[in-house]
Amino acid sequence: GSSSSSSSKGDTVDSELVSKGKLTVGLEGTYAPYSYRANGKLTGFEVDLSKAIAKKLGLTADFKPTKWDSLIQGVGSGRFDISLNNITETPERAKAYSFSTPYVYSRYVLITKKGNKDITKIADIKGKKTADATGSDNEALAKKFGATVVPSQEFTTSLQLVKDGRADATINAVSAWSTYAKTEDTSAWTATEIPSSDVPAAKIAALLNKKSTALTKAVNKAIKELREDGTLTKLSKQYFNADITEDK
Amino acid sequence: MVQQIFNEYLPNMIKAGLQYTIPIAVVSFILGLILALLVALARISQLGGAFKIVKGISSFYVWLFRSTPLLVQLFIVYFGLPYLKIAGIFPDGIKLDPVVAGIITFSLNTGAYCSETIRAAILSIPTGQWEAAFAIGMKRSLVLRRIILPQALRTAVPPLSNSFIGLVKDTSLAASITLVEMFQVSQQYAGENYQPLMMYSLVALLYAVICTILTWLQSYLEKVTSKHITAGEGGAN
């Protein structure tokens, strides 16, 4: 009967894993500092975090770099156990997927072309064009504030669009911007952090399959332990130069 | 969900299709065909001298656009040309509107493929047709215009139609240069509802409908244009 099949499933973490002994992680691998390629190797905050979570679960992390749509669908189709890709929890997404407890509270930055006096705060983007990645919460936010979204595939493209005057502004995570600013020339833009009074920080969490109840629990426990033993803060400082793991 | 598909997802995808996918494909194909014709004519031309440079450029163009991915071509035209700053003419680089950039790139791309098709079609017309036209005193340009091209274009209908169908599907890459065409709309919905598989399948359905209609049109066009033409010359038993 149906009752036996539903109760026998998802009892243990092991039975929920895509492949035995491994935590299969979906991510883009093209998004610094969360996950990116340095010296030919996959690295980044979420890469290290995944490894740490896997270790707590007694597993090794197996990374599957892919496109944005694919890392969502990968969890849904049971190809990945979990996806970590700066994903924001929203009520709509929670209908289809489980989310772990947040591991980062991401604040937003509003970036405009240097000298743009029209846009100084998030409310100013109403009726303006913003460049944001399709499906991202940056896009959702821009729409919420009445902007027309120019879809772009990645952060550098968005910056390029603003610089070229093809969009008036772009919204992104403070973390992504500061990483960019570390190595690149930013003199073409003005960046304004959006205060939490205007927009609360986004809860960044891992995406899991709704069926993976045991795994979700185990991941939550691992994140809690990593937070308590200071690993989370250490990684945050290493990659973001700040502790953004608490909702301040 | 089912309700949303019919009330929201499909209507908006179709809207994007009518607004971007189809107009861009149609305009690019027309421009591409004109370009293809000119390039094909340049490449089969027997003019020498300075015209050899035109021929060389034509061959290079065809090679370039056939041997690099379309996505890269789009990217370079849209994001690369702004770097091309020419003092006096383009002091700020060439910044094209995405629709314009898309149409230019798609035209250039499909033009390269179609020029090969048209060239092959012209070369497939039996030399007897050229000679018969020369014999009644026609000049090369007149022979081409009145005798060869009308026949060649008929031969070229099936492969050109295939190129057009391919182009319709390729417009999905226009998302990378900020155009919200059909495929991009499906991705936007996937970003909201986290159901990419479902959204992709919906948009695939729309592509299939468009392509099927185009295939019908193709058979119709083939039938109409080849009405009086069979293999080679008619009448020889």
Add this chain to the structure above:
Amino acid sequence: MVQQIFNEYLPNMIKAGLQYTIPIAVVSFILGLILALLVALARISQLGGAFKIVKGISSFYVWLFRSTPLLVQLFIVYFGLPYLKIAGIFPDGIKLDPVVAGIITFSLNTGAYCSETIRAAILSIPTGQWEAAFAIGMKRSLVLRRIILPQALRTAVPPLSNSFIGLVKDTSLAASITLVEMFQVSQQYAGENYQPLMMYSLVALLYAVICTILTWLQSYLEKVTSKHITAGEGGAN
């Protein structure tokens, strides 16, 4: 930067090309060709009865894969098939390895296009060849194998080569099913060094090199295979 291009970017892109792009393209093309041949034969077959179902399936397959975007096909095979749970056989759905899923999809896709090419090539062989073979008492299958296919495949070399070149470029879509092929590597570098335009151009260069080599191979192959064949039947003046 220049140093990095030669020490890091290009070598790693080439590595990805040798590891994924080329093997996947080659294997898929071989499988696709076999499939294309079977489908073409099924569609031109004159068998009736239950075989009509095979013909119907073949036509449907060709239609389906030619009229939907390849990206969607990849997505459905990799992410969609796991939903296909068949009690007893696939209780957990069909979960294919990404390389396998890629090869299957690319084979099916290129097979659909190539089957049309092969079918047209078979139909282009003059009926006289069939009749001459029938007249010496050959059975249909023997005629196909010894007389028609060898000639048809030669006619088909140019369009098949084009399909193969197209396939090489299309493998760039495999990134959506977690295969880090050449194009994806260029995007990874772009995510790190914030130079997408440059990275795309580099990878375009590699594609251009591959395609150019393949084009040379094609002309060579054409020359070799059509050595004894000219238009239609030789010898008639």
Add this chain to the structure above:
Amino acid sequence: MLKLSHVNKTFGETPVLKDLSTEFPEQQTTVVLGPSGSGKSTMLRSLNLLERPESGIYDCDDLQIDFAKPITSKTTLEVRQRTEMVFQSFNLFPHFSVLQNVIEGPVHVLHQSKDAATKEALTLLDSVGLLDKADAYPVELSGGQSQRVAIARSLAMHPQYILLDEPTSALDPELELEVLKVLLAIHDQNQSMIIVTHNMAFAQRVANKILFIENGDALYDGPTDGFFHSTNDRIKSFIDSMTFSI
């Protein structure tokens, strides 16, 4: 002996063979004459089952075929082994050399050994004067040479009957001559042949029997002399037009 009785064949609405009955004596050469479109090719192709008439009986020695009934593929193959067709447009296999063209049937249909087939093929090529072209490809041959290869190819199958459909009408007169000479030699060896031709001089020289078809039916079916001295107006005007006297 080959024999057709009451054979009917239509293409679409057009009747092409109308209740045609005739026979083709063994070890003799039957020449089929008639205006264009009268049904000569259709009849000849029916003998090799390349066309399927709708009704009528076809006797092929001990084998009897009723065209009104389905024909098994075994019967078809049997008939095709007893009859060989030589086409106006030669239809050599362009991807095979001359020798390969000739041994294709013996090796792959009659299952002879390749060596034996090659040996015989070379003898046959010699007899049509093309031994030196054994390794050439069809594209390198003139029309006359191509047709002689096609004749050798059909002889290699040791058919009871060779059927030839205007074997020389694609050829220039001088090339025609070389093919006709070969056919005469085969005729002199008492090989059964059925030849459709427009060459009256050749017909008169080679035929043991003339079959004159008009409008899908036999208007004349008898000895050669009788035909060329016929008093029938239609036959006389046909012979006149064929020998060009305006």
Add this chain to the structure above:
Amino acid sequence: MLKLSHVNKTFGETPVLKDLSTEFPEQQTTVVLGPSGSGKSTMLRSLNLLERPESGIYDCDDLQIDFAKPITSKTTLEVRQRTEMVFQSFNLFPHFSVLQNVIEGPVHVLHQSKDAATKEALTLLDSVGLLDKADAYPVELSGGQSQRVAIARSLAMHPQYILLDEPTSALDPELELEVLKVLLAIHDQNQSMIIVTHNMAFAQRVANKILFIENGDALYDGPTDGFFHSTNDRIKSFIDSMTFSI
């Protein structure tokens, strides 16, 4: 009058025309005979500048062309308006109706009005017996009909000379006859013609002059009677082989 003097033409390494000199009298029919590959077509095509010999002089009435020098396109067009070519394979324009085929040159090259051209075209089609086919397309015509349209097409250009390269060798004898009759009628109107043919009976009937080419040179160049009663062995054996007497 057309006149060739010391014309040489090679294809690759092979000399095809060797110091050929001859002339083609006006208002007469010159028949060109010779074995296959002797250079007949090459010579005829040179008269219409479809081939360009390497050296020699070509006089076309007042116009003189030195083949060793470049030929302006103006001269080319001039020569092509004085001479019209009729091809063995007809080369009708398949996408035009019969009438359109005939008026194509008059309208687009001679810039006649469409009405005037149509009127004359219908007269010409009538004279070749094809008035009822004016609106048909080439694919619907028999070979003989196609060739008659091609002849009408060339007549519509009012050329000084009509050049015909084996106009009937793609046709069955009965269809050949209908074309030859049309040519005879044109001959009787004193139209200057140059005809390459293999039909000896027709050659004898129509020729005012015979040009026999062998190996790229004129072996005989003179009156018709002299040719058919020549004592030259080569000519005698050629005539024999053409009339099939094994």
